[in-house]
Amino acid sequence: MALLRLRNVRVHDAVGDRDVVHSVSFELAPGRVVGIVGESGSGKTLTCRAVLGILPEHFTVAGGSIELAGRDTATLTPREWTDLRGSVVSAVFQDPASYLNPSIRVGAQIAEVVRVKKGAGRREARRRAIELLEAVRLRDPDVVYQQYPHELSGGMLQRVLIAAAIAADPQLLIADEATTALDVTVQAEILDLLTDLRERTGLALIVVSHDLAVVAQLCDEVLVMRAGEVVEQGTAADILYDPQHDYTRLLIAEHRQYGLNRFLLEDDPRDELVPLKELNHVG
Numbered sequence: 001m002a003l004l005r006l007r008n009v010r011v012h013d014a015v016g017d018r019d020v021v022h023s024v025s026f027e028l029a030p031g032r033v034v035g036i037v038g039e040s041g042s043g044k045t046l047t048c049r050a051v052l053g054i055l056p057e058h059f060t061v062a063g064g065s066i067e068l069a070g071r072d073t074a075t076l077t078p079r080e081w082t083d084l085r086g087s088v089v090s091a092v093f094q095d096p097a098s099y100l101n102p103s104i105r106v107g108a109q110i111a112e113v114v115r116v117k118k119g120a121g122r123r124e125a126r127r128r129a130i131e132l133l134e135a136v137r138l139r140d141p142d143v144v145y146q147q148y149p150h151e152l153s154g155g156m157l158q159r160v161l162i163a164a165a166i167a168a169d170p171q172l173l174i175a176d177e178a179t180t181a182l183d184v185t186v187q188a189e190i191l192d193l194l195t196d197l198r199e200r201t202g203l204a205l206i207v208v209s210h211d212l213a214v215v216a217q218l219c220d221e222v223l224v225m226r227a228g229e230v231v232e233q234g235t236a237a238d239i240l241y242d243p244q245h246d247y248t249r250l251l252i253a254e255h256r257q258y259g260l261n262r263f264l265l266e267d268d269p270r271d272e273l274v275p276l277k278e279l280n281h282v283g
């Protein structure tokens with residue numbers, strides 16, 4: 001059964017009096033990964049925020065439906081949304097520092113999530129927080145537990161945020177440009193970590209990125225968005241090897257220089273057929 005099902009979702013901006021997301025549909029099964037790519041302002045983040053029930057003021061889901069873990073989210077009360085966030089769906093965004101309280105030790109912030117969401121006692125929450133810091137592959141988790149956000153690097157902070165995001169054992173994690181601000185090596189480590197979590201825990205992921213290479217590495221299915229519309233949608237292999245839309249071709253051409261090929265799926269019979277020729281005269 002699908003964990004998440006979006007059908008023709010439309011997000012409306014009441015102030016600008018316009019639709020900012022036009023008609024997004026996809027399904028996500030447990031343990032699967034869907035990627036959303038597209039240029040800045042194409043509606044990727046608002047689509048995710050609609051799934052999380054945290055659209056900015058004046059924005060509403062004005063059409064279509066979002067079903068999360070068997071519930072029609074249109075029927076959820078604010079209280080029910082609060083219960084679902086963290087324990088069913090969770091998210092990490094770019095700029096992890098801004099999501100942490102600078103004056104509280106990072107371990108205590110994770111422990112707080114465990115206490116509130118899992119109803120754990122203080123000692124148990126602390127034990128679990130250290131376990132989570134270990135699960136996101138931070139060395140010396142006892143030491144990191146005691147540190148303040150400013151003492152950690154960007155990559156470490158993003159791991160801390162991921163630890164907090166998975167603290168209440170969600171079934172779905174949304175990673176919205178979660179690796180964008182990180183340097184390439186750290187980015188690869190975080191992507192590796194997400195893949196590992198998916199494999200170990202059956203976590204489903206929505207990965208938002210303007211970087212097709214990120215999406216190529218992680219995703220089963222890909223949605224390409226432009227100006228609030230899904231211009232192309234399909235398996236990662238189809239999108240990468242056989243893009244139908246000019247805009248997708250342009251994205252692929254842009255990313256070819258960053259070595260997209262090394263992310264292409266292993267053992268795909270179309271490995272030899274990457275239409276580089278075609279790509280060359282795009283853009």
Ligand SMILES: Nc1ncnc2c1ncn2[C@@H]1O[C@H](COP(=O)(O)OP(=O)(O)OP(=O)(O)O)[C@@H](O)[C@H]1O
Nearest residue numbers: 013020038039040041042043044045046047056210
């Ligand atoms: N809080 C907001 N107030 C006003 N307009 C907004 C707000 N959030 C998003 N928008 C507008 O809605 C549209 C879609 O934005 P969205 O953030 O979903 O795009 P995005 O694809 O995630 O872009 P980016 O990669 O820059 O985050 C854009 O035109 C954007 O300017």
